[in-house]
Amino acid sequence: MSSTGEKFLVGIFDDEDILLHGVEGIRGKGVKIHEVYTPFPVHGLDEALGYKRSRLPIAAFLFGLTGTILALVMQIWMLGFDWPMIIGGKNFVSLPPFIPVTFELTVLLSALGMVATFFIVSDMKPYKTPRSYDIRSTDDKHVMAIDLTANKMSKEEIGQILKANGASEVNEKNF
Amino acid sequence: MQATSSVRESLITGGKTVRDVSEDISRHVENKPTTLWWIAMGISLILFAFGFYCLAALLWEGIGVWGLNKTVGWAWDITNFVWWVGIGHAGTLISAILLLFRQKWRMSINRAAEAMTIFAVICAATFPLAHMGRLWLGFYWALPLPNTWGSLWANFNSPLLWDVFAISTYFTVSLVFWYIGLIPDFAVIRDRATRMGNKTRAAIYNALSFGWDGAAKTWMRYESVALILAGLSTPLVLSVHTIVSFDFATSVVPGWHTTIFPPYFVAGAIFSGFAMVLTLLIVTRKVFKLEDYITIYHIELMNIVIIITGSIVGIAYITEFFVAWYGMVPAEFYAFYNRATGPYWWAYWSMMTCNVISPQLFWFKKIRTNIAATFVLSIIVNIGMWFERFVIIVTSIHRDYVPSSWSMFYPTMYDLGEYIFTFGLFFTAFFLFAKFFPVINMAEVKSIIKSSSEKKH
Numbered sequence: 114m115s116s117t118g119e120k121f122l123v124g125i126f127d128d129e130d131i132l133l134h135g136v137e138g139i140r141g142k143g144v145k146i147h148e149v150y151t152p153f154p155v156h157g158l159d160e161a162l163g164y165k166r167s168r169l170p171i172a173a174f175l176f177g178l179t180g181t182i183l184a185l186v187m188q189i190w191m192l193g194f195d196w197p198m199i200i201g202g203k204n205f206v207s208l209p210p211f212i213p214v215t216f217e218l219t220v221l222l223s224a225l226g227m228v229a230t231f232f233i234v235s236d237m238k239p240y241k242t243p244r245s246y247d248i249r250s251t252d253d254k255h256v257m258a259i260d261l262t263a264n265k266m267s268k269e270e271i272g273q274i275l276k277a278n279g280a281s282e283v284n285e286k287n288f
Numbered sequence: 289m290q291a292t293s294s295v296r297e298s299l300i301t302g303g304k305t306v307r308d309v310s311e312d313i314s315r316h317v318e319n320k321p322t323t324l325w326w327i328a329m330g331i332s333l334i335l336f337a338f339g340f341y342c343l344a345a346l347l348w349e350g351i352g353v354w355g356l357n358k359t360v361g362w363a364w365d366i367t368n369f370v371w372w373v374g375i376g377h378a379g380t381l382i383s384a385i386l387l388l389f390r391q392k393w394r395m396s397i398n399r400a401a402e403a404m405t406i407f408a409v410i411c412a413a414t415f416p417l418a419h420m421g422r423l424w425l426g427f428y429w430a431l432p433l434p435n436t437w438g439s440l441w442a443n444f445n446s447p448l449l450w451d452v453f454a455i456s457t458y459f460t461v462s463l464v465f466w467y468i469g470l471i472p473d474f475a476v477i478r479d480r481a482t483r484m485g486n487k488t489r490a491a492i493y494n495a496l497s498f499g500w501d502g503a504a505k506t507w508m509r510y511e512s513v514a515l516i517l518a519g520l521s522t523p524l525v526l527s528v529h530t531i532v533s534f535d536f537a538t539s540v541v542p543g544w545h546t547t548i549f550p551p552y553f554v555a556g557a558i559f560s561g562f563a564m565v566l567t568l569l570i571v572t573r574k575v576f577k578l579e580d581y582i583t584i585y586h587i588e589l590m591n592i593v594i595i596i597t598g599s600i601v602g603i604a605y606i607t608e609f610f611v612a613w614y615g616m617v618p619a620e621f622y623a624f625y626n627r628a629t630g631p632y633w634w635a636y637w638s639m640m641t642c643n644v645i646s647p648q649l650f651w652f653k654k655i656r657t658n659i660a661a662t663f664v665l666s667i668i669v670n671i672g673m674w675f676e677r678f679v680i681i682v683t684s685i686h687r688d689y690v691p692s693s694w695s696m697f698y699p700t701m702y703d704l705g706e707y708i709f710t711f712g713l714f715f716t717a718f719f720l721f722a723k724f725f726p727v728i729n730m731a732e733v734k735s736i737i738k739s740s741s742e743k744k745h
Binding site: 129130148149150151152153154155158159162164166167169170173187188191192195196198200201203210211213214216217218220221223224225227228231232234235236237238239240241242243244245248249250251252253 | 305306307310432438439440441443444445447449450453454457460461464465468471472475476478479480482483494495496498499500501502503504505506507508509510511512513516517520523524527531534730731732734735738
C-alpha cells in the first residue's frame with residue numbers, strides 16, 4: 114500500500130469508563146479526536162465525542178412508507194382494475210384483506226432500506242479492508258486515533274494529554 | 289463506577305474478562321472440528337439424504353405418494369409447517385422483544401436462537417413448496433408476477449397468500465438482523481486470524497465482516513439500526529403466527545373457525561421455540577464448554593417463559609372447549625367432543641400431557657434449574673406441540689359433515705421422509721453454523737462484562 118502521508122497518534126484505553134472520562138478530558142484540552150474504535154458499543158461515547166443523533170430512523174420511516182403505498186397500489190390495481198374477479202361474492206377492492214400484505218411489505222422495505230442506507234453511509238461492503246489503527250480494537254482495547262495534521266499541538270503535547278487522561282499506551286501510526 | 293445489583297444473579301460466571309470472551313467464543317471457530325462434530329454432521333447428512341430421496345420422489349410422482357385422501361387433504365405437511373414456523377418464533381422474541389425490554393440475559397443466547405429461527409423457517413417453507421406438487425409453477429401461484437394467463441394475479445384475499453408474504457418477510461428480516469449482529473464478531477475472528485498469521489481465514493472473515501472497524505460513529509448507527517430492527521421485528525413476529533393461524537381461523541370448518549387462534553398460536557409458538565432453544569443450547573454449551581456464558585440462570589429464565597406460555601396454551605385449550613359447549617353449534621361441539629374422545633383421542637391426550645401438565649413441573653425450582661430435567665422436558669414440549677398442530681388439523685377435518693365422507697389419515701414413508709428431510713436440513717445447517725460462526729454475540733457480552741460478570745475473588 115502506498116503511503117498517504119497521514120500521521121496519527123493512537124491512544125490505547127483498557128477500560129470503557131476511563132475512556133469516557135478520557136474523551137471528555139482530551140476534548141476539553143482542545144485536542145481534535147479523529148475517531149474512537151471500540152470492541153463493543155460504549156454507551157455515552159457518541160455524546161462525549163459530540164456526534165449528532167443518527168438520522169437512520171427517518172430513512173427507515175420513508176422506506177416503510179414506500180412499502181405501504183406500493184403494497185396498497187399493487188393490490189388495488191391488480192384485483193380492482195387490471196383483472197377484477199368475483200371471489201366469494203366479495204367486493205373487488207376492500208381494505209381489510211389487503212392489510213396483512215401491506216403490513217408485511219411495509220416492514221420488509223423499511224428493514225431492507227434502512228440496512229442498505231446504514232451500509233452506504235458507513236461505507237461497509239464485502240471485501241473492504243478497514244484501516245487498522247491497532248488490531249486489538251476488536252478484542253479488548255479501546256483505540257483513540259488523533260490526526261496530527263488536523264491538530265495544532267505538537268505530538269509530544271498530545272501524547273502527554275493522552276497519558277494524563279488514562280491512556281495506557283500511546284503509539285504513532287503513519288499511513 | 290458501575291454497581292452490580294445484589295438482587296440479580298450474575299449473567300456471566302467464572303470471572304471472565306473482555307479478553308476471555310474473544311478467546312472462549314472464537315476458539316471453536318479456529319480449532320479443527322472434533323470427532324463428535326463429524327459424527328453429528330454425518331448423521332444429519334444421512335437424514336438429509338434419505339429425506340431428499342423422498343422429496344425427489346414426491347416431485348417426480350406427485351403428492352399422491354403422501355397418505356392424504358379426499359377428506360383429509362391437509363395432514364403432516366401443514367402440521368410440520370406450523371411446527372417449524374412456531375419453533376422459529378423464539379429467536380426473534382429473544383433478539384427483538386427482549387432487546388426492547390432491555391433484558392440483558394438475551395445476550396448469551398440470541399445468536400444461536402436467531403440461527404435456529406432462520407433454519408426453522410427454511411424447513412417450514414419446504415412443506416408448502418412440496419405440497420404445490422409442481423414446484424416450478426409455484427412462483428406464479430404464490431407471487432404477484434405477470435404471467436401468460438391474463439395476467440391472472442394472485443388472490444390477495446387468501447390467507448395462504450398472506451402466509452407467503454409473512455413468512456418471506458419474516459425470513460428476510462430475521463436474516464438481516466442476524467447478519468448485522470454477526471458483522472462485529474466476524475471482525476474479531478478476522479483480526480485474530482491476522483494476528484495468528486492464518487491468511488485464508490483472515491480473507492474469508494474479512495469478506496464476511498464488511499470492513500467493520502468498530503468506529504464510535506458506526507457503533508452509534510449500528511445501535512440505532514438494531515433498535516429499529518427490533519421495533520420492526522416485534523410486530524412482525526406476532527403477525528407471522530397470527531397469519532399462520534388465519535389459514536385455519538378464516539375458514540368455516542368446525543374446530544378451526546375460532547377467533548382465539550391468533551393469540552393462542554403465538555403463545556404456542558413461543559412455547560415450542562423456547563423448548564427448542566433449550567434443547568439446542570444445553571448441548572451447545574456442553575460441547576463448546578460455554579457453561580460460564582449460558583448459565584443455569586439463563587436456563588431457569590427460559591424455563592419461566594415456558595411455564596408462562598405453556599399455561600396460556602393450556603387456558604386456550606380449555607377456553608376452546610368451553611366456547612364449543614357454550615356456543616351451542618352442534619357441528620362445533622361435535623368437533624371438540626370427537627377430538628377428545630374420538631379415534632384420535634390418543635393424540636389429543638398426548639398433547640394435553642406434554643403441553644399442559646409437563647411444563648407445570650417447572651414451578652419447582654429444583655426442576656427448572658436441573659439441566660437433565662430441562663433437556664427431557666424441552667423435548668417433551670416439542671413433541672406436545674407437534675401433536676397440538678396434528679390434533680387441530682386432522683381431527684377437525686377427518687369427520688366431515690356427511691358420515692360417508694369420514695376418514696382417517698395414515699402417513700406413508702414419504703410423509704415421514706419429508707419430516708426427516710427437514711430434520712436433516714435443520715441440524716446440518718445448525719452444526720455448520722456452530723462450527724464456522726461465533727455462537728455467542730461477543731460484542732454484546734463484552735458490553736455487560738463489567739456490570740453483570742461475577743468478579744474474581
